Amino acid sequence: xxxxxxxxxxxxxxxxxxxxxxxxxxxxxxxxxxxxxxxxxxxxxxxxxxxxxxxxxxxxxxxxxxxxxxxxxxxxxxxxxxxxxxxxxxxxxxxxxxxxxxxxxxxxxxxxxxxxxxxxxxxxxxxxxxxxxxxxxxxxxxxxxxxxxxxxxxxxxxxxxxxxxxxxxxxxxxxxxxxxxxxxxxxxxxxxxxxxxxxxxxxxxxxxxxxxxxxxxxxxxxxxxxxxxxxxxxxxxxxxxxxxxxxxxxxxxxxxxxxxxxxxxxxxxxxxxxxxxxxxxxxxxxxxx
Numbered sequence: 319x320x321x322x323x324x325x326x327x328x329x330x331x332x333x334x335x336x337x338x339x340x341x342x343x344x345x346x347x348x349x350x351x352x353x354x355x356x357x358x359x360x361x362x363x364x365x366x367x368x369x370x371x372x373x374x375x376x377x378x379x380x381x382x383x384x385x386x387x388x389x390x391x392x393x394x395x396x397x398x399x400x401x402x403x404x405x406x407x408x409x410x411x412x413x414x415x416x417x418x419x420x421x422x423x424x425x426x427x428x429x430x431x432x433x434x435x436x437x438x439x440x441x442x443x444x445x446x447x448x449x450x451x452x453x454x455x456x457x458x459x460x461x462x463x464x465x466x467x468x469x470x471x472x473x474x475x476x477x478x479x480x481x482x483x484x485x486x487x488x489x490x491x492x493x494x495x496x497x498x499x500x501x502x503x504x505x506x507x508x509x510x511x512x513x514x515x516x517x518x519x520x521x522x523x524x525x526x527x528x529x530x531x532x533x534x535x536x537x538x539x540x541x542x543x544x545x546x547x548x549x550x551x552x553x554x555x556x557x558x559x560x561x562x563x564x565x566x567x568x569x570x571x572x573x574x575x576x577x578x579x580x581x582x583x584x585x586x587x588x589x590x591x592x593x594x595x596x597x598x599x600x601x602x603x604x605x606x607x
Contacts, residue, residue, distance in 0.1 A: 396432040397591055398581040402564070402574070407594035407601055408432045411469070411575065413440035414451045416587045421458045423584030434582070435598060436465040438499060438556075441489045443471035445480040448488055456489075465601065467496030469535060470520075474506030478519035485520075486527050495606050498524050499533040499556065503540065510544055517545065521553065530606055535575075538567050554604065556592075571595055572604070 391400035401408075412419070427434040437459045440449045452468070459466040470485045472478075491498060500520055505513050517534075524532050535556040536545060556573035559565055565574055573592050580591035594601050 394431060396430065399577050399579065399591065400563075401432055401591075402576055402593055405574075405593035405595070407435050407596065407598055409434055409436035409438070409465075409573075409592045409594065410580065410582060410585075411438035411440070411590045411592060412451075412455060412585070414449050416451075416585050416589055419455065419458070420584035421462045424582065425462050426583050434464065436467065436496065436592075436594065436601065438467045438469050438496070438592070440501075441468040441470060442481075442485045444473040445476045445484050448484075452488070465494070465496060465605065467499055467533070469499035469501050469533075471501045471503075472517065472520065474502075474504065474508045474513055474516055478516040479523060482520045482523035482527075485524060491528055491606055493606055494602075496604065497530045497533050497554065497606065498528055499535050500524070501535045502545070503536060505544060513544055514547060514550075518549065528606065533572065535573075538565075541567070 393403045394401050424434070437455075439452055439455045439459065441452045441456070442448050456466060456468060468485075468489045468491065470481065472481065485498065489498065500517065502513075502517055508516070521532050521534070531553050533554040533556050534541075534545070534550060535558065537558040541550070541555075541557070551569055554573075555567075555569070555571040556575065557565060557567055557571045558575040559567070560575075560577055562576075565571060572595055574595065575590050575592045578590045579588045582589055582591075
């Protein structure tokens with residue numbers, strides 16, 4: 319009987335696992351799902367969402383503002399838009415965004431179907447930002463026969479008393495001017511109670527200085543959401559409500575800013591158009607004595 323060598327015994331008793339070929343290894347590796355590869359349905363969904371967001375944004379910023387011009391006008395057209403029916407007293411509001419104004423041309427609106435009677439002019443914003451064009455526009459408006467007014471853009475995150483002081487120092491309202499205006503459009507991340515307190519602080523301080531109730535400007539939706547309180551209903555209301563044929567607000571209002579894409583003689587940039595809810599005599603009665 320042959321004697322088994324150590325090597326023979328080792329070879330017999332030791333099991334050796336064959337390594338798979340390189341080709342098999344590559345094939346096996348490629349068949350494993352990888353965590354960083356996004357499923358096809360997820361990619362398709364994201365692509366559709368991106369396309370929808372793009373077109374929604376394009377419509378909102380580039381189509382919707384002009385749709386009011388393009389839709390059928392069953393009333394009278396003026397200043398590039400369909401004008402609200404049954405209002406005789408028209409006006410505009412301006413700021414540095416309108417650039418240099420040719421006041422001589424602007425006065426020619428008196429010869430048009432919808433003559434301009436009043437102009438609101440931006441004066442201040444926050445606690446220390448004045449509109450660069452305010453003083454010149456404010457003076458020119460009076461010189462050219464318009465009933466003028468001045469407004470403050472409210473920043474809720476800035477102390478309301480500081481904002482009121484800044485407006486008072488900047489705006490020299492006199493007899494025949496419209497009451498001061500507070501423009502409220504944002505919450506500044508304040509809760510409803512804090513926002514109301516700040517707005518009321520500004521209104522009270524400015525009223526005490528000028529001796530008249532200020533005009534409150536805000537959009538229809540913003541007022542209903544944040545300033546829907548009886549105390550604010552005691553102030554003259556200037557409502558911003560665009561691209562609609564009539565005001566949907568059920569309460570009392572004095573002015574209606576009905577579009578922001580008006581074109582008027584003497585102003586190259588688009589401008590906000592407004593109407594007064596009353597007669598010229600009633601508008602004059604609203605001015606400072």
